[in-house]
Every structure is written in structure tokens, then in C-alpha cells.
Amino acid sequence: xxxxxxxxxxxxxxxxxxxxxxxxxxxxxxxxxxxxxxxxxxxxxxxxxxxxxxxxxxxxxxxxxxxxxxxxxxxxxxxxxxxxxxxxxxxxxxxxxxxxxxxxxxxxxxxxxxxxxxxxxxxxxxxxxxxxxxxxxxxxxxxxxxxxxxxxxxxxxxxxxxxxxxxxxxxxxxxxxxxxxxxxxxxxxxxxxxxxxxxxxxxxxxxxxxxxxxxxxxxxxxxxxxxxxxxxxxxxxxxxxxxxxxxxxxxxxxxxxxxxxxxxxxxxxxxxxxxxxxxxxxxxxxxxxxxxxxxxxxxxxxxxxxxxxxxxxxxxxxxxxxxxxxxxxxxxxxxxxxxxxxxxxxxxxxxxxxxxxxxxxxxxxxxxxxxxxxxxxxxxxxxxxxxxxxxxxxxxxxxxxxxxxxxxxxxxxxxxxxxxxxxxxxxxxxxxxxxxxxxxxxxxxxxxxxxx
Amino acid sequence: xxxxxxxxxxxxxxxxxxxxxxxxxxxxxxxxxxxxxxxxxxxxxxxxxxxxxxxxxxxxxxxxxxxxxxxxxxxxxxxxxxxxxxxxxxxxxxxxxxxxxxxxxxxxxxxxxxxxxxxxxxxxxxxxxxxxxxxxxxxxxxxxxxxxxxxxxxxxxxxxxxxxxxxxxxxxxxxxxxxxxxxxxxxxxxxxxxxxxxxxxxxxxxxxxxxxxxxxxxxxxxxxxxxxxxxxxxxxxxxxxxxxxxxxxxxxxxxxxxxxxxxxxxxxxxxxxxxxxxxxxxxxxxxxxxxxxxxxxxxxxxxxxxxxxxxxxxxxxxxxxxxxxxxxxxxxxxxxxxxxxxxxxxxxxxxxxxxxxxxxxxxxxxxxxxxxxxxxxxxxxxxxxxxxxxxxxxxxxxxxxxxxxxxxxxxxxxxxxxxxxxxxxxxxxxxxxxxxxxxxxxxxxxxxxxxx
Numbered sequence: 048x049x050x051x052x053x054x055x056x057x058x059x060x061x062x063x064x065x066x067x068x069x070x071x072x073x074x075x076x077x078x079x080x081x082x083x084x085x086x087x088x089x090x091x092x093x094x095x096x097x098x099x100x101x102x103x104x105x106x107x108x109x110x111x112x113x114x115x116x117x118x119x120x121x122x123x124x125x126x127x128x129x130x131x132x133x134x135x136x137x138x139x140x141x142x143x144x145x146x147x148x149x150x151x152x153x154x155x156x157x158x159x160x161x162x163x164x165x166x167x168x169x170x171x172x173x174x175x176x177x178x179x180x181x182x183x184x185x186x187x188x189x190x191x192x193x194x195x196x197x198x199x200x201x202x203x204x205x206x207x208x209x210x211x212x213x214x215x216x217x218x219x220x221x222x223x224x225x226x227x228x229x230x231x232x233x234x235x236x237x238x239x240x241x242x243x244x245x246x247x248x249x250x251x252x253x254x255x256x257x258x259x260x261x262x263x264x265x266x267x268x269x270x271x272x273x274x275x276x277x278x279x280x281x282x283x284x285x286x287x288x289x290x291x292x293x294x295x296x297x298x299x300x301x302x303x304x305x306x307x308x309x310x311x312x313x314x315x316x317x318x319x320x321x322x323x324x325x326x327x328x329x330x331x332x333x334x335x336x337x338x339x340x341x342x343x344x345x346x347x348x349x350x351x352x353x354x355x356x357x358x359x360x361x362x363x364x365x366x367x368x369x370x371x372x373x374x375x376x377x378x379x380x381x382x383x384x385x386x387x388x389x390x391x392x393x394x395x396x397x398x399x400x401x402x403x404x405x406x407x408x409x410x411x412x413x414x415x416x417x418x419x420x421x422x423x424x425x426x427x428x429x430x431x432x433x434x435x436x437x438x439x440x441x442x443x444x445x446x447x448x449x450x451x452x453x454x455x456x457x458x459x460x461x462x463x464x465x466x467x468x469x470x471x472x473x474x475x476x477x478x479x480x481x482x483x484x485x486x487x488x489x490x491x492x493x494x495x496x497x498x499x
Numbered sequence: 500x501x502x503x504x505x506x507x508x509x510x511x512x513x514x515x516x517x518x519x520x521x522x523x524x525x526x527x528x529x530x531x532x533x534x535x536x537x538x539x540x541x542x543x544x545x546x547x548x549x550x551x552x553x554x555x556x557x558x559x560x561x562x563x564x565x566x567x568x569x570x571x572x573x574x575x576x577x578x579x580x581x582x583x584x585x586x587x588x589x590x591x592x593x594x595x596x597x598x599x600x601x602x603x604x605x606x607x608x609x610x611x612x613x614x615x616x617x618x619x620x621x622x623x624x625x626x627x628x629x630x631x632x633x634x635x636x637x638x639x640x641x642x643x644x645x646x647x648x649x650x651x652x653x654x655x656x657x658x659x660x661x662x663x664x665x666x667x668x669x670x671x672x673x674x675x676x677x678x679x680x681x682x683x684x685x686x687x688x689x690x691x692x693x694x695x696x697x698x699x700x701x702x703x704x705x706x707x708x709x710x711x712x713x714x715x716x717x718x719x720x721x722x723x724x725x726x727x728x729x730x731x732x733x734x735x736x737x738x739x740x741x742x743x744x745x746x747x748x749x750x751x752x753x754x755x756x757x758x759x760x761x762x763x764x765x766x767x768x769x770x771x772x773x774x775x776x777x778x779x780x781x782x783x784x785x786x787x788x789x790x791x792x793x794x795x796x797x798x799x800x801x802x803x804x805x806x807x808x809x810x811x812x813x814x815x816x817x818x819x820x821x822x823x824x825x826x827x828x829x830x831x832x833x834x835x836x837x838x839x840x841x842x843x844x845x846x847x848x849x850x851x852x853x854x855x856x857x858x859x860x861x862x863x864x865x866x867x868x869x870x871x872x873x874x875x876x877x878x879x880x881x882x883x884x885x886x887x888x889x890x891x892x893x894x895x896x897x898x899x900x901x902x903x904x905x906x907x908x909x910x911x912x913x914x915x916x917x918x919x920x921x922x923x924x925x926x927x928x929x930x931x932x933x934x935x936x937x938x939x940x941x942x943x944x945x946x947x948x949x950x951x
Contacts, residue, residue: 296748
């Protein structure tokens with residue numbers, strides 16, 4: 048937000064070599080967190096370890112906070128375990144659990160942690176990611192329903208410095224078995240008398256979510272209620288934690304980001320260029336291999352019609368255009384379907400509705416491009432049959448591809464797979480095959496052999 | 500969260516026809532908001548107007564809330580202006596401004612609104628979208644620095660019902676000219692005496708952001724500070740509103756979603772299948788046309804080498820495989836670059852670094868697939884030169900495509916364009932051209948004419 052002294056990789060390395068703690072700290076604090084994270088990932092392992100030895104644990108945690116969890120875990124696992132533990136203590140409870148799940152040697156770290164942190168992180172880690180339990184934090188206030196307003200105020204006063212970094216709006220009221228019985232907005236305490244009992248003052252039967260609630264239902268819960276945080280309970284209604292609206296929104300953003308990678312044929316959730324070479328190859332190679340097989344299946348259609356192609360070699364120029372246009376049209380429909388599914392604007396069984404909607408757009412665009420392509424063919428070869436073949440093939444392929452791209456994500460969703468698995472690469476190969484088939488079969492039918 | 504009575508389109512139409520207000524209201528409230536929104540967009544214009552005439556304005560606003568802004572604006576614009584105005588009054592201030600900007604006939608609506616709402620929405624609407632000013636809400640508490648704690652508590656008490664739906668954690672303290680001078684956490688009021696002056700009690704010089712701050716910098720501001728909301732000021736430090744963390748996270752999620760559509764070749768921000776046919780064609784046709792031109796440029800390479808292809812017709816089978824693999828590899832690199840740019844893990848000028856990182860992964864995968872494809876060619880035609888040509892062409896094309904896919908988004912960003920404009924369709928055509936060139940030039944060089 049202000050003009051910070053420029054931090055670049057060279058300067059960072061200089062300060063590291065000279066062990067200039069204060070200057071390092073000041074520069075990193077002055078740069079944006081993402082800038083610090085970017086530079087961090089440009090350092091090699093030894094430099095990173097040396098940086099974290101120099102920096103206070105709080106600052107190190109804030110830097111790591113900016114990385115993807117998988118990267119932060121990788122960096123932590125490279126550090127001496129005592130250092131890693133000190134940094135780990137500075138994370139929020141839900142991040143501790145997330146990181147712990149990703150660490151290759153979690154047990155060593157757990158042994159080095161304070162018992163409270165270790166136990167809490169282990170417990171939180173039992174909840175599945177992308178559920179309320181996985182998102183929740185344990186930094187919340189809970190008071191017995193037998194306490195009174197003055198008890199809460201005194202507790203807040205006594206822990207003012209600890210609570211100052213928590214995001215608190217509510218106090219949750221529990222009974223003797225830690226079952227959630229009510230909620231109290233902290234600012235409403237202002238309107239109460241010191242001796243009022245919490246039981247009288249609280250709003251009973253508050254909105255709560257079970258620990259197993261998945262991300263999409265959490266989104267609905269927050270859509271429906273204006274709260275910034277919602278309490279999470281177990282099957283016996285015991286209070287486990289609080290899930291914050293901002294964490295749910297953040298998870299949605301990450302999900303949309305990962306979807307882009309998956310649709311583009313990058314597996315494994317995420318890829319960063321700072322990952323090592325082998326990991327990156329592993330995230331890309333499988334999709335390329337699948338696509339290679341499909342692509343050969345498509346190309347074999349050309350092999351079957353080699354004679355036709357030898358007769359009408361001009362068709363070789365149009366084949367990639369026809370198949371490519373199908374691929375594009377399919378990708379467009381694919382993206383719209385993936386998005387509408389994630390927004391729940393379409394249901395997995397509504398394939399007919401989607402086909403209807405795609406067909407009309409596919410036919411319009413298909414006919415438009417067919418006219419163009421047929422005209423180009425005519426100008427080039429002055430052969431009305433060639434024009435007819437390529438025009439019809441392109442119109443058909445664009446329409447079919449739009450329908451396929453539209454419904455494949457729905458089918459995947461119905462089979463409980465990630466709709467984004469209908470990745471561009473796979474669909475493109477299918478559309479290639481259709482395009483080749485349309486063009487070559489039509490040519491075979493409409494263009495007499497050796498006519499050109 | 501509970502088992503609601505099933506709401507489906509048929510039942511909704513029935514209740515509408517019978518004007519069953521209470522049942523409609525109960526059913527919509529019981530269904531998830533996104534389910535309600537999905538059904539809403541399946542109704543025709545007349546049915547929608549009739550639904551909104553029956554529903555209370557609050558319920559109608561909640562339904563519209565679930566739609567994309569462009570859709571909500573479309574629905575509002577179909578309604579009688581008095582009805583639209585009544586619903587409009589129920590939105591949060593920042594949504595009112597967003598919708599107003601999208602309405603075709605905003606003036607008519609403004610005339611029907613209460614003067615306070617009309618003025619506020621117009622003022623908020625002056626700020627650019629995707630800036631702090633565009634995101635901020637005007638539902639916040641501000642008190643004079645001359646007031647005392649008791650004044651705030653009395654104000655809270657007097658407006659308890661109005662404030663109960665606001666998301667308040669802080670009171671902002673302003674001087675006589677409405678300049679922001681401090682902030683006070685509401686729950687800290689508990690720790691103060693009634694007669695303490697706000698000037699003494701407040702934290703002076705609070706974190707604040709200028710109204711012009713763009714989304715990515717807002718993200719940094721929230722990364723750096725744990726607050727759920729940050730005050731927005733104008734150039735003279737006058738308090739204008741509050742931007743909430745959840746709204747910023749939500750905007751990021753929407754941005755990532757739109758990126759998927761743009762990369763897939765759907766223009767114009769968003770497309771929903773419930774949009775009318777013409778709008779949907781317009782969002783897809785331009786990209787298809789651009790892609791058609793590029794695709795012909797690529798195919799013309801085949802035209803130039805028709806003779807070579809006639810000599811080695813087997814190559815016609817491999818051409819789509821070679822070009823397709825390049826397209827896939829390019830898309831993978833493209834998605835990683837778009838993501839790293841948006842996370843600011845790579846800077847637009849770091850093209851060399853990206854090329855280095857992509858080249859190593861591209862070469863690895865390229866060689867892997869080259870071996871496979873060369874082996875297939877050998878098994879089919881037993882011609883070592885054909886194997887060599889297709890193997891080399893595929894390795895080259897995969898590597899070049901990975902580099903291109905990696906750097907094109909960086910170049911677009913440098914030219915201040917959206918990196919996602921390097922859409923799959925366009926890049927695919929470029930990779931097609933490279934693939935054809937590699938294969939046909941190599942064949943021309945390595946395979947003597949008429950040898951097969």
C-alpha cells in the first residue's frame with residue numbers, strides 16, 4: 048500500500064549471505080506477501096533453510112501462509128524439525144491440520160510440538176478436507192449456560208491480548224456436556240446487565256452445521272444466513288469448532304482455480320513451476336498418454352480412408368480445420384457445463400435440456416462457419432462437391448461437439464466423478480474422430496473416385 | 500440441511516397458476532437458494548413476473564441474490580418498475596450499485612426508489628467495479644471522535660433491530676470533516692467505561708484502503724491483516740464505506756470461474772444456458788471465427804506440402820496426432836501460467852525463467868511420447884525414416900508448444916491484456932501449424948520422394 052524499498056532476488060541473497068536479520072525482516076514485511084512468497088520459491092533449499100533460521104517464527108509463518116499448502120508442507124519438511132515446529136505453532140488451527148496431513152514425516156514434527164498444539168492438530172486432521180470439520184478453526188469462545196454476562200466480560204478482559212488476533216463476533220453457549228445450546232453476539236453483551244444469565248440472554252437453537260457437511264452445502268448455509276462464522280457440531284451436538292465464511296469463499300476460489308488446471312489436462316490438484324521436475328512431469332504425462340491413445344483412435348479413421356484421401360488430397364487441408372473447429376466448439380460447451388454444474392444451475396440428469404440448448408447454438412455457429420469454409424473451398428478448387436463435403440462436415444462436427452461438450456460433464460457428475468475430468472484433451476480427440484469421420488464418409492459418398 | 504419437501508418445476512408452475520402465495524413462499528424458503536435460482540431461470544418471463552408479484556420483496560431479493568448479476572438485472576428489468584423497486588430496496592448497498600450498472604433502464608428504476616437508496620446506489624455506482632469502492636458496503640457504524648463510549652452503546656441499543664442484519668465488528672471514528680481517525684472493536688467497548696471518550700479509546704491511524712485499490716491489492720491487504728472488514732477512504736481520507744473480506748474472496752472465486760470460460764473461448768464474462776440464444780451465439784462465435792482464420796493458416800502448410808503428403812500418405816494419419824499432442828501440451832502450460840500469474844508467483848517479464856521451466860518438462864514428455872509414436876509407426880510401416888520423422892516432429896512440437904503456452908499469457912499481461920485471452924482455441928491453431936511444419940519439413944528432408 049506504500050512505496051516499499053524494492054526487494055529482489057539478488058538483494059535477498061545478499062542479505063542472506065550477510066545474515067542481516069533486521070534488514071531481511073524489514074524488507075519482507077514491507078513487500079507484499081505474495082511477492083515474498085514468489086521470492087521464497089526462487090531460493091534453493093539451503094538458502095530457504097538459512098532464511099527461516101534468521102527470520103522470527105511469526106514472520107516465517109506469514110511467508111509460508113502465502114504458499115499453496117503442498118508447497119508450504121514441502122518447505123517445512125526441509126527444515127530442521129525444531130525450527131519447523133516453532134514456525135508451525137504460529138499457524139491458525141485449521142492450517143496446522145491441513146499442513147500436518149501433507150507432511151511426509153508428520154510424527155517427527157508432532158513430537159517436537161507443544162502437547163496442546165499436537166493434540167489439536169491431530170484431532171482436527173481427522174476430519175475430511177472440504178468438509179465443515181476440515182475448514183473449522185478451534186479459536187472460538189464457548190461459555191457454560193450457567194455463567195453470567197459478567198463472567199464473559201471478565202474472561203474477555205483477562206485474555207484480551209490472546210483474543211485480539213482471533214476473529215470473534217460470537218460467544219457460543221454450551222451445556223455441561225459441551226452440547227451447543229445457544230449463541231450470543233458479543234456486541235449484544237453491551238446491551239445486557241452484568242448479572243444476566245447467559246441462558247436467558249442467548250439466542251437458543253442457533254444455526255449450526257455438522258462436521259461432515261461438504262463444501263457445496265456449506266456455501267448454501269452461508270448464502271442463506273448472513274453470519275461471518277457458523278458453529279460446527281458432532282453427531283451428539285457437541286461444539287467442535289467454527290467455520291468462517293471467508294475460509295469457505297477461499298476454498299471455492301481455490302476449487303475454481305484447480306478446475307482450470309484439470310480441464311487443461313494438469314492432474315493432481317495443482318502445479319507450480321517451482322515444484323521439482325519429476326512432480327511436474329507426473330502431473331502432465333498421464334493426460335498426454337490418454338490423449339495419445341484417443342488421438343490415434345481418431346487418426347486411424349484417416350488410415351481407413353487413405354484411398355479417399357489420395358483421391359481428394361485437397362481434403363487433407365480441410366481435415367484439421369474441421370476437427371479443430373469441433374474441438375473449439377466442444378470446449379466452449381464444456382466450460383459452460385462445468386461452471387453451471389458448480390453453480391448448481393443445471394442438474395446431472397438434465398442432459399436433454401442441455402442438448403437442446405447446445406444444439407441451437409451449435410447449429411447456428413456451425414452453419415455460419417460452414418458457409419465460410421464452403422466458400423473458401425469453392426474459391427480454391429471450384430468444386431461444388433468438395434465445398435458441400437467440407438461445409439456439411441464442419442456444421443455437423445460443430446453441432447455434435449457442442450452437444451458432447453455440454454453433456455459429458457453431466458455424465459461424469461452422475462457417475463460421481465469430477466466433471467472437469469472431461470478435460471479438453473480427451474474431448475478434443477473425440478471431436479477429432481467425429482470430424483474425420485464426417486468429412487471422409489461424406490467425401491466417399493459424394494465425390495466420385497479419381498474425379499479431381 | 501433438513502429434508503425439505505421436494506420442489507420441482509412442475510410443482511412450482513402449479514402453485515403459480517393457483518396463486519398459492521404461502522405454499523410458494525414456504526417451499527422456496529425450504530429449498531436451497533441455488534435450487535430456487537435454478538428453477539427461477541427455467542420459468543418463462545411471464546411466469547417469473549407472476550412469481551415476483553406473489554412473493555414478498557424480501558424473498559424475491561434472496562432468490563435474485565443467487566443469480567449472476569447480469570441475470571438478476573435481466574430479470575429485474577422485465578418486472579413492472581414499482582415491483583422491481585420494492586425488490587431492489589432489499590439488496591445490500593454494494594449489490595444495488597452493481598445491479599444498477601447493468602440495468603438497461605436504470606433511470607426509471609431510480610425514479611421509483613426511495614431517495615436515500617437512489618442517491619446511495621448512484622454514488623456507489625461511480626466507483627469502478629473490481630476496486631475497493633466497487634466492493635464496499637455503506638452499512639457501517641461511524642461516530643464522532645468527540646463522542647464517548649455511552650453514546651455508542653446508546654446508539655447500538657436504539658438501532659438494535661436495524662443493525663442486527665449488518666455484519667458489524669468495528670465502529671469507525673471520524674473527525675468533524677468525516678475523516679477517518681480511528682477504529683474501535685465493538686467488543687472492546689465491554690472493557691471500557693461509559694464516560695471514556697472515543698478519541699482515547701480508539702486505535703488511531705487504522706488500516707484503510709483507497710477507493711481505487713484494485714482487487715489483487717485488496718487481496719494482499721486482507722492477507723496481511725486478519726480483519727474481516729477494512730474501511731475505504733477517498734483521497735482526503737474521508738470514510739466512504741467498508742469492504743468485507745468475504746466479498747473480496749467471492750470476487751476472486753468469480754474471477755477464477757470466468758477465466759475458465761475465457762480460456763475455453765467463451766467471451767463476455769459469463770454465459771448461462773438460460774440466456775437467450777442470440778446472446779449465447781455472440782459469446783461463442785467471435786472466438787470460433789478467429790480460430791477458423793488461424794486454423795486455415797495452419798492448414799495452408801499442408802497445402803504447401805501436398806506433394807510430400809501424396810508421397811507419404813501414411814503421414815496423414817500422424818499429422819493430427821502430432822498437432823493434437825502439441826495442443827494438449829500447450830494447454831497444460833497455458834493453464835499453469837494463467838494460474839501463476841493470478842497468484843503472482845510469476846512476473847510478466849520472467850519469460851526466460853518460464854521457458855527454462857517449460858522446456859525441461861516439455862522435452863521429457865516430448866521424448867517419452869516420441870518413442871511411443873515412433874514405435875507405433877515402425878510396427879505399422881516398418882520404415883525407420885517415417886518413425887524418425889514422426890518421433891522428431893512430436894518431440895519438437897510438444898516442447899515448443901509447452902514454451903509457447905507458458906509465455907503467451909506473460910506477454911499478454913505485459914501488454915496489459917487479460918492473460919486468459921491466450922485462449923486454448925488460438926494457441927491450438929498455432930501449435931497445429933508448428934506440428935504440420937515440423938512433420939512435413941522433416942519428411943521432405945528425410946524421406947526420398949516416392950519411396951513408399
